[in-house]
Amino acid sequence: MRLRRKIGLASMLFLSLSCKREKFVEAHARPNIIFLFTDDQSYKDVHALGNPEVITPTMDALVERGITFTNAYNMGGWNGAICVASRAMIISGRTVWNAQEISKSYSQNKELDKTWPRLMEKAGYETYMTGKWHVQAKPEAVFNHVGHVLRGMPFDTPEGYNRPQNENDTAWQPWKKEYGGYWKGGKHWSELVRDDALSFLDSANVKRNPFFMYIAFNAPHDPRQSPKEYVDMYSLDSLKIPESFLPEYPYDEAMGAGKNLRDEKLAPFPRTEYSVKVNRQEYYAITTHLDDQFKIILDKLKATGLDKNTYIFFTSDHGLSVGEHGLMGKQSMYDHSVRVPLVIVGPDIPKGKKIEHDVYLQDLMATTLDLADVRKPEYVEFSSLLPFINNEKDKGNYEAIYGCYEKSSQRMIRKDGYKLIVYPKISKILLYDLKSDPQELLNIADDPDEKGRIEFLLKDLIQLQLEMKDTLNLQALLDKWTEA
Structure with missing residues (x-):
């Protein structure tokens, strides 16, 4: 009896300690991470970031529930598929030209252990990916679990280009499934990705390890298709033409975005107000449809109770x-092309806060490592945003934002409220005062009073090029501008 009683007391003590330990682990568990990535x-x-026309209640709710970095940028890309460079940067942690080099290693199954999902896995995370990939590494080689892997863009058809010619041109309709695109396979690709995410959340609910979900939608990339009820939400008469509307951009060929570039073939040349309205109508419609898929995923997260220890990161590749x-x-x-939404929601994240410091969207990789208590490797060139969230910093991580397109087509620096854009092929310089001209409508580069500022910004851009291992030589342009 006494022996049994002692064993009973010992068992009770063990169970008590075990319960306390489990509660401690649960209270101090590494958080789950959900990365909602759009294209x-x-x-x-x-809507919540200043556009009253688009309907995005779920995205708006994320803005209300968390922190928004209102000036988040992508560095650019080395070819027309800007998403390739953006995704290579966020997976590798490298800046644009270094990311291009490391991508070559990925195609040979090298350096994969240094990728974002592998770093999360080493920290004890179950890693999951579904949707658009467009990175040279195979997703199965870097994630524990993989859903549907979708191509860089949905299969399109000739009918989706050079349209609409006029108000009578109604051959293409976003809800017509016979054109394929997002409808190829029978289910809209946004809904396919949503269902994948729901299935993983069901399995994650019964596992002990924290998870890292990389949920990558193709939307709102063209072909901008969605069910008819979403298109009907947007009357063409209610949509405004952008302030910066032009029938043709005067430097399109020099900047590498001329009439032969795939994206530019979507609407007729010269641009018409009607064709722009229709394209924007379809852009907003597929965004609202995407927003509804967000809602279903986040509702599921809440229903499982996993939301209490989950951080949500929402951004786009460009x-x-x-x-x-x-x-x-x-x-x-x-x-409009390099700046994206960037929202973080989760435990202890201030609600409805907006931070104006210039950051890169690729800073999210370092931020998640910080949250997972993973020491950032030296090769990761981007910075964690947690110091801003925790009010530990009052200055930005970067003195200036760098931008590029192709080896020799465009370069940009954004600093001190100004943006300098260079088209090296024609030695053209554009300068915008972003404080007084946020829509970038008035090029002030020819103002004699701005000569000193242009020299200063060009010198800083050249210094940034050195740091980025950018081989384009702008020194001759600087010399020419200085001598003028």
Whole structure:
């Protein structure tokens, strides 16, 4: 009896200690991470970020529940598929030209252990990916679990280009499934990714390890298709033409975004107000449809109770012009193409806060490592945003924002409220005062009073090029400008 009683007391003590330990581990568990990644979504494509036309209640709720970095940028890209460079940077932690080099190693199955998901896995995370990938590494080689892997953009058809010619041109309709695109396979790709995410959340609910979910939607990339009820939400008569509308951009060929670029072929040349309105209508409609998929995923997260220890990161790989400055694509250095929404929601994240410091969207990788208590490797060139969230910093991580397109087509520096854009092929310089001209409508580069500022910004841009291992030589342009 006494022996049994002692064993009983020992068992009770063990169980008590075990319970306390489990509660301690639960209270101090590493958080779950959900990365909601969209494609071609400008910061202007979210209602809560200043666009009253687009309907995005779920994205708006994320803005209300968390912190928004209102000046988040992508560095650009080495070819027309800007998403390739953006995604290579966020997976590798390297800046644009270094990311291009490391991508070559990925295609040979090298350096994979240094990728974002592998670093999370080493920290004890179950890693999951579904949706658009467009990185040279195979997703199965870097994630524990993989859902549907979708191509860089949905399969499109000739009918989706050079349209609409006029108000009678109604051959293409976003809800017509016979054109394939997002409808190829029977289910809209945004809904396919949503269902994948829901299935993983069901499995994650019964596992003990924290998870890292990389949920990558193709939307709102073209072909901008969605069910008819979403298109019907947007009357063409209610949509405004962008302030920066132009029939043609005067430097499109020099900047590498001419009439032969795929994105620019979507609408007729010269641009018409009607064609821009239709494209924007379809852009908003597929965004609202995407917003509804966000809602279903986040509702599921809450229903499982996993939301209490989950951080949500929402951003896009780059923006899109959709008729601004006479352009349709994302191959420019204007804010509508390089600036994206960036929202963080989760435990202890202040609600409804907006931070104006200039950051890169790729800073999210370092931020998640910080949250997971993973020491940032030296090769990761981007910076954690947690110090801003925790009010530990009052200055930005970067003195200036660097931008590029192709080896020799465009360069940009954004600093001290000004943006300098260079088209090296024609030695053209544009300068915008972003405080007084946020829509980038007035080029003040020819103002004699701005000569000193241009020299200063060009010198800083050249210094940034050195840091980025950018081989384009702008010294001759600086010399020419200085002598003028």
